[in-house]
Amino acid sequence: MINFNGNIVAQDDNVLTQNRAFLYGDGVFETLKIVNNKILFVEDHYFRLMASMRVVRMEIPMNFTMEYFEEQVLNLVNQKNISGSARARITVFRNDGGLYLPKTNEVSFLIHATALESTFYALNTAEYEVDLYKDFYVTKQLLSSIKTTNKMINVTGSIFAHENGLANCILVNDTKNVVEALQGNLFMVVGKKLITPPVSEGCLNGIMRKQILALSKKITDIEVVEEIISPFDLQKADELFLTNVITGIQPITKYRKKEFTSNLAHLLVQKLNESISEN
Structure with missing residues (x-):
């Protein structure tokens, strides 16, 4: 009993x-x-x-x-x-x-x-403010890249976001570099360059991350790279967005005092839906 x-x-x-x-x-x-x-x-x-x-x-x-x-x-x-x-x-x-x-x-x-409710992916352009979550850190190891049922950092981070009126939080690793968001991978646009952290930094090896990387490489004049992103880099970005299989692409509208555009996110959602229709 x-x-x-x-x-x-x-x-x-x-x-x-x-x-x-x-x-x-x-x-x-x-x-x-x-x-x-x-x-x-x-x-x-x-x-x-x-x-x-x-x-x-x-x-x-x-x-x-x-x-x-x-x-x-x-x-x-x-x-x-x-x-x-x-x-x-x-x-x-x-x-x-x-x-x-x-x-x-x-x-x-x-x-x-x-x-x-929705069949295909649609871009949510409503206000979406994020900040860093630094109470706990993601470790740079293989276990961080897979989806396990141990998600306490994501749970406590979600509570932190709710308590502070944020739509989401960005996680950092044990070397204080940006890893991902609570519910998806992170992409940053600087000029004509699309950047996302490499899996070796501790981010999830996301399914939608893989699709976005492949679609972006087909766009003329866009350089696609996987490289380390520091918290300071985020405020230099023109555009930030998150990706996961359910939402597709979610633009970030504000990080601290910096506001962002969503031009590439719009284009990628269109191409994502086109690729689904073809298959």
Whole structure:
């Protein structure tokens, strides 16, 4: 038996006591966007999930192919009668048993899905102010580049942003360089140069980050580079924007006293939607 919120209940009534993702953050996940019964960038999501499982030494089930992965997600979306666009999350966690040292590396998975209002990506041009979050730092290591269920920095950073009337916060690493935002990768435009921090700085190896890098390299007169960004560089930028699979591109309108344009962000959203329509 366990004590749950002051009530003594049977342990079987609370499966979280046996869930290693809950107990130790022993899980990895992918957040997906589904449009017209199709998972966007499905190959990229699948291979990142497989790579994440290998990094944390989970045993990959023999039946966990990309086709199985896609079938399971879409089956849930269809069972919930979600049409148009949906957001889904698949969480893979090590099976119960053990303390820090697990008794098995076998895994289970959980998928949930919700409907989205918009089918294609649209640029939100409303005021979007950000600032640095410096209470905790992202470490420059491989674990920082994958999506694990340990997201305490993102949680506490989101609370900080809410308490200070900010739309988002920018995270820094243990060498005080800019890494990413709470909910996405960061891009900076300076003149004709598009810059984003390299994954080696500790940022997430984002799926939308990959798409934006590829699309930007096809634009004439835009130099695309992955290089270190300091907090001081942000105030020299002409444009700042964030990227993730659900939102697409989110322009930052203000960082401290500096306000920004969103010209390249507009162009990239258009090209992003064109690439989705073609595939």
